[in-house]
């Protein structure tokens with residue numbers, strides 16, 4: 001059975017140390033990645049469809065059946081897989097736009113991302129709320145990397161420079177700018193080829209002991 005581990009960590013200021021829960025990466029069962037991929041495909045197909053009543057009834061029946069199948073497998077957060085497994089594309093979350101080909105050194109992380117029809121706002125452009133969602137995920141993971149104690153997003157400042165197309169492979173770059181005590185400053189950009197779609201600046205603050 002999986003267990004959250006306790007790690008001794010610095011508070012970043014060298015004044016004291018604290019212990020915070022760090023969950024172990026979950027074991028990923030065979031076929032799990034394919035299940036999440038099927039959810040992504042479903043989200044995109046529903047977003048892109050204008051189904052007739054007969055099709056709506058059939059899809060609703062099958063989705064309800066799938067939800068019933070999953071109900072007995074529900075677990076406490078510490079034992080869940082979706083969104084927590086770095087070995088899965090998009091960390092196994094169907095909410096976050098699909099992220100892959102991530103390469104990183106200590107200060108720069110790059111990767112590719114694709115927004116689907118599920119993330120459409122209008123006129124082929126991604127919904128404005130999905131871009132901070134991507135940035136929170138990729139900046140947040142970088143801010144929490146290399147065994148650092150858990151940090152939460154204090155702010156994300158997003159500049160929308162040009163439209164972000166859905167159903168197209170894009171590139172992102174994230175920089176770990178600096179750490180000041182508990183504060184971790186990050187920047188990033190999302191690009192469609194040479195064109196900058198959005199830029200971000202984010203602050204992540206390390207949690208104090210016992211802080212929820």
Ligand SMILES: CCCCC/C=C\C/C=C\C/C=C\C/C=C\CCCC(=O)SCCNC(=O)CCNC(=O)[C@H](O)C(C)(C)COP(=O)(O)OP(=O)(O)OC[C@H]1O[C@@H](n2cnc3c(N)ncnc32)[C@H](O)[C@@H]1OP(=O)(O)O
Nearest residue numbers: 136137140141144150151152153154155183203205207208
């Ligand atoms: C979706 C949940 C994810 C949870 C992640 C948690 C742990 C991560 C563990 C593993 C991670 C693996 C992957 C992570 C992937 C994605 C990460 C996503 C992260 C999130 O998506 S997380 C959800 C959204 N997030 C919140 O739900 C935060 C709500 N909020 C608070 O929990 C507090 O607000 C907090 C903790 C932020 C600070 O509160 P606090 O009491 O601990 O600290 P305090 O206020 O003393 O600030 C200390 C110094 O930061 C400066 N400071 C603070 N806030 C500032 C601001 N907004 N602007 C400018 N400066 C600011 C102060 O000015 C002071 O600066 P100075 O020391 O220089 O005076």
